Amino acid sequence: MTRLSGIFLRPQVAALVAVLLMNWLLFPDFFDLTWRDGRLFGSLIDVLNRGAPVAILAIGMTAVIATKGVDLSVGAVMAIAAAVAATLVVGGQPAIVAVTAALAAGLLCGLWNGVLVTYLDMQPIVATLVLMVAGRGLAQLITEGSIVTFSDPVLIYIGTGAFLGLPMPVVIALALLLLTTLLVRRTALGLMIEAVGVNKGAARLVGIPARLLLIGAYAFAGFCAAIAGIIVAGDIRGADANNAGLWLELDAILAVVIGGTSLLGGRFSIPLSVLGAVIIQAMNTGILISGLPPEFNLMVKAGIIILILILQSPLAAEAFARRMPKRKTAPRERTMP
Amino acid sequence: MAQAQGAQAAAPPLLQARQIGKIFGQHHALDGVDFEARAGEVHALLGENGAGKSTLIKILTGALQPDAGEVLVEGQPVHLRDPQQAQGLGIGTVYQEVNLLTNRSVAENLFLGRQPTRFGLVRKGVIERQARQILAAYGLEIDVRAELGSYSVAIQQIVAIARAVELSGKVLVLDEPTASLDRVEVDKLFDVVRALKARGLAIVFITHFLDQVFALADRVTVLRNGRLVGTKTLAGLSQTEVVRMMLGKDLSFAHAIGGGPDAETGPAVVTFDGIGRAGKVHPFTLTLHEGEVVGVAGLLGSGRTEMARLMFGVDLADSGMVRMGGRVFALRSPAQAVAAGFGFCPEDRKLDGIFADLSVRENIIIALQARLGWFRMLTTEEQVDIAGRFADALDIRAAHHDMAVKLLSGGNQQKVILARWLATDPRVLILDEPTRGIDVGAHAEIVRTINRLREDGLALLVISSELDEVVAYSNRIVVMRERQMVAELRGEQIDPATIVQAIAGQAAPDQTPEETP
Amino acid sequence: MNRSLRPLLATTIIFVLAYALAVSQYPGLLSTRVLGNFLTDNAFLGIAAVGMTFVILAGGIDLSVGAVIGFTTVLIAVLVMWAGLHPLAAFAVALVVAAAFGATMGAAIAYLQVPAFIVTLAGMFLARGAASVISPDSIGIKHDFYTAVSQTYLLLPGGGRITVIGGLMVAVFVLGALLAHRTRFGSAVYALGGNPTSAALMGVPVPRTTILIYTLSSTLAGLAGAVFSLYTKAGYSLSAVGVELDAIAAVVIGGTLLTGGYGFIAGTFIGVLLQGLVQTYIVFDGSLSSWWTKIVIGGLLFMFILLQRLIFSASAPSRKALWKA
Amino acid sequence: QGLSGKVVGFSQIGSESGWRAAETSVTKAEAERLGIDLKFADAQQKQENQIKAIRGFIAQGVDAILVAPVVATGWEEVLTEAKEASIPVVLLDRGIEAPEDLYLTSVASDQVKEGRVAGEWLVGAVGDKECKVVELQGTVGSSPAINRKQGFEEGIAGAANVSIIRSQTGDFTRSKGKEVMEGFIKAEGGGAGICAVYSHNDDMAVGAIQAIKDAGLKPGTDILVVSIDAVPDIFAAMVAGEANATVELTPNMAGPAFAALDAYLNGGTVPEKFIITESKLYTPADDPQGEYDRRKGLGY
Ligand SMILES: Nc1ncnc2c1ncn2[C@@H]1O[C@H](COP(=O)(O)OP(=O)(O)OP(=O)(O)O)[C@@H](O)[C@H]1O
Ligand SMILES: Nc1ncnc2c1ncn2[C@@H]1O[C@H](COP(=O)(O)OP(=O)(O)OP(=O)(O)O)[C@@H](O)[C@H]1O
């Protein structure tokens, strides 16, 4: 009960509401929803639809970050998955084969990262930087640098179709969110991941299979990236190996951090990460409809991010706690991020 | 000590705290505490785990800000923003848990923040030379250019003390400095402290070893639950009285640790047969029986910890096998050991034990959960129940069990780790220095727990540097020297004198250890 | 030998081996001309990487350096071409702006306790955005000073050149090494990277040091921007995109631990050279398609780090036991 | 004997788009046809890498250098070095700000003209109807984005009835093109107010076409689509009646470049300084299916 009401007091929710209100001010029809051709239409739906790939990435990224890691390669893995799916359907394979192969490719990429991090003991940023650089090359190798356009109805449905009135990407993201949240919270997986993130050595000592969990987290992130890659390809009916997922890893990390998961590992919340992704997309959409010249895009984005971060900082939390003296938060020990 | 006090009654105390209050959340860690340290005295600060000693020290040295009250240095109220400022005022501190930089050289750790420079450049040669000199006073001849992290905790502790001593022009504050030290080093430390006292410094000394208090201190101040119980001159005070001040009651079994138990032990539970690892521990063979406590004695660095790590699969043995219930296998991971019914409280609580950001409850149930596997999750109710039960059994003082374990006092964290393994209902429990940093009350409690576990039929292996304690509960004692199991004592041989002899390798004990290939 | 020196040694060995291998394939690589180019072409990267080394040594990260370089080039171009300032004055202004920018980020990290990754990511957006607001188009710089600088160089036998910016990079490395290894500030940086809590308890002024570190990084990024503008004689909002990742890679290849506390400025120098070598090697090869270029760069990065780990762990530290009772 | 056996270095920007990939593969094919030993260097979008590549080519002593410059400024020094080494340099697809004697010739399109052609076509197509245009810009700060914007504005300057009402960057990519167009349609009352979309490249236009369809409108009829590049997929869209015009940017910059080099190296003929490729306008009247088939094999 307290947990439920607590959710609404989160700074993330406040930030989302603020951004949405801003969009509404810029564009009064922002909250309008219409029903046409068996599906919902409206800017709000667009925000969810466009935010879905980053939300899916953020789900996987949350698992990795909770283990005290980070995965810079997800954008490149998206491109790989998109390339695999597109070339296979163009080559005449049925969609199911293409999708399975793309997911397998993503999983494989994630496993590779996981092995580098656990068995070769590389630091996550560099280990995944390798695939970030080389992965896009691999994707281009598959497509030979061109945009592979397809007309496979299944893939297109995954990217642009609707289910129960909602765009498929949104449905997929929600399903993934639900499944993973259940998986980590209805089993001890969540606690174990947090334990690994907080203290890997101690986790091993109490008998938690720390390495397995680590590899699993990266593999899962790769898998999520593959899903996002398929969606993006389906959306534009083609695999754009050069640009699919470009820089999206930063958005995904940002979403996770806005969602309140610490880059130092430990406590994590997948729903809040998804919320973070929605905030980012709402902000992007706001910039789009604002009519401001595009030169200002980045500055506006930076400004909003800074605002959200200040809202969320321990300092603000303390100030907030002082206002509401019911439950004071303990002052944190000063640590360098 | 009496003569020192008469002389200083007039001068203001070098360091003084007035009506200090500190609140964490809703928990009053300190409430109206007065404290003073005068020139030329050793002032012991005592109290149970979680009484607020470390918190008071942190406030006195600028590491924490008080919510009420004031700190005075030589009678002048000061607002200490950070430890740097306190250092500048001549207050040197060794905080609980060694707080040095393991990634830097020993010399740099000694001089960080006050390196001599020329043209803005640090004079490394000078630093290294001085560092060698400083450490020599503690009988420590080590390569001061090597990383601090490459040395044992004991050495790190001494470096921390040496640094604090160098920094302290007026006041030296020592928060449990002797927790990981051996008798020899403790004696050396005491020599240094006495010399400083003679030079007119004020020394604040926290420990849970009452004999050390009586050996060194002039006055004691006792805290209980964040409140001041009183400050007394030690002369004429008895141990029982001090304990009563700390606990608010007498220690019922009066620290009564007599000779070891001589009960018959049960059947063998596990045999470590020729387990060893090149360069770490010579192969050894050891059988643990039901209802038996095997104590491990040895000097610092004699390889006790590494032996325990091999026995739990933390480090992989390169020779030998484990025999258990008719099965013969090699331990490949702690997970396997946990599955086989082992439990292991590591020596380095901060590094290997505690999940700092997880709650007390989660820290207690985590090993059990790991053993159950990820799919069978303990429900919240089960968790609350288990955590509550074991926290009560070990008297863990926490405001509530959902608070992060890192916020507990050091001794209470130690108890949490113990509780964690008791919760797994193990058959074999390996405890590496389980009473380090634990207050007298809890200490007795843990000794009692060990005895009770034995009676319940567990096989225990306990590593401890406190001979009295080892003697109190061991059916058998193995002695380690230079990474080798050199002796095995039982029955009559279990008394401190014999053990000390075996450790030093003087008289060859008539009983050799089980054969090692 | 000091154990922390080992990664540095490993990196050096790898560089020498890699260079020898490359030369055996393309003898043309062994010339003063190529060596001089290594310095000139990587000058801005090297200077930025020195700042990045400090940040990483302290356990942080700075994603804004590429954007700060880009911003600085635009600012300098605008000041010189539109406001008519002398380039040296423009450099001074740019350095001050960059320093203030870094200090602000550092303060946010130190006082607001927001992770460095995110603060500097926002900083990256801000700097890049500000540059494109000032001028999205590239601005050529025409000034006698620029011409003079580009015509000043030390001619090496064999036609190689040590240019002003190449020399400047070497100087920054030397000064950086002194700052890191021989000053109190340097010690504080390592302390922060080792254990911030301990550092604070040992009296290291953690917030101040943090602010200084990011100030230093941004200032050096600003200097790298000035060098970049000398290098290209232009200011362009999109220049030096992704340089932060190259700098991080150089630092890591150079043997500095991303978790902080261990590493050497000199290692970063070799990391930069190694990256330059990879680039040059690929150009000499000339047969790699766009995608193979990426794959090879990623693969070599992987190889270098792997090799370094192997060499490092082969000489793994044996714990010293010198305790004499 | 032509250029057979000559070593030519080619510093390409990267492989950020299908068009760029086509340019690379056409250049490689041309070189192979002529028997040239082509040294290819991909700069991953970075000018500093291009400069390194050119220096590398000079150090290797190539016979000539082709550069597709990522940005107009910053080439003086390295081109001077090439000149001192007597290596002729040919610029591909964009011009630079540098003294003209530093390069042999520049084979490029006129980006401003491309925009103008597009704009003029639109003015002609709408007649004197009121027409509100939304613009999908390329990457902020890139020279095609700047020039094609400028050219288009020139093209519609004379027609008071044609005006740009919204302009955002789609980063030259399909997915961003689609996303931005989606936003435009929402912001302009479901697209009712939009008469045409002008896209700085075909990829974004292809994305925009999908957005228009998703919104229940007919691209090519309800909203006119005009863009630049002439890649195969835009012709496919024309076949389907969903795109209205595109201005060609030929990927074959290398053909004229090699011809000029041949003339210069073998005959000492100094070519024209600026070889401008044609900015040809294609509409559905120009056999889009044929154009599609012709281009499909070029590596787009
Ligand atoms: N940052 C904090 N937040 C919340 N509670 C805290 C914090 N620090 C300390 N406490 C609480 O304050 C009390 C006093 O702790 P302190 O560390 O001072 O005890 P101590 O007397 O040093 O105990 P020990 O002998 O075990 O070291 C404990 O109950 C502890 O849980
Ligand atoms: N944390 C450590 N850092 C460096 N060296 C260590 C550390 N722990 C142990 N060693 C070294 O390993 C060897 C065996 O140490 P081990 O810890 O097993 O001995 P121990 O008898 O348990 O002593 P202690 O009481 O110090 O734990 C010694 O030479 C010691 O110096």
Ligand SMILES: [Mg+2]
């Ligand atoms: Mg304490």
Ligand SMILES: [Mg+2]
């Ligand atoms: Mg030990």
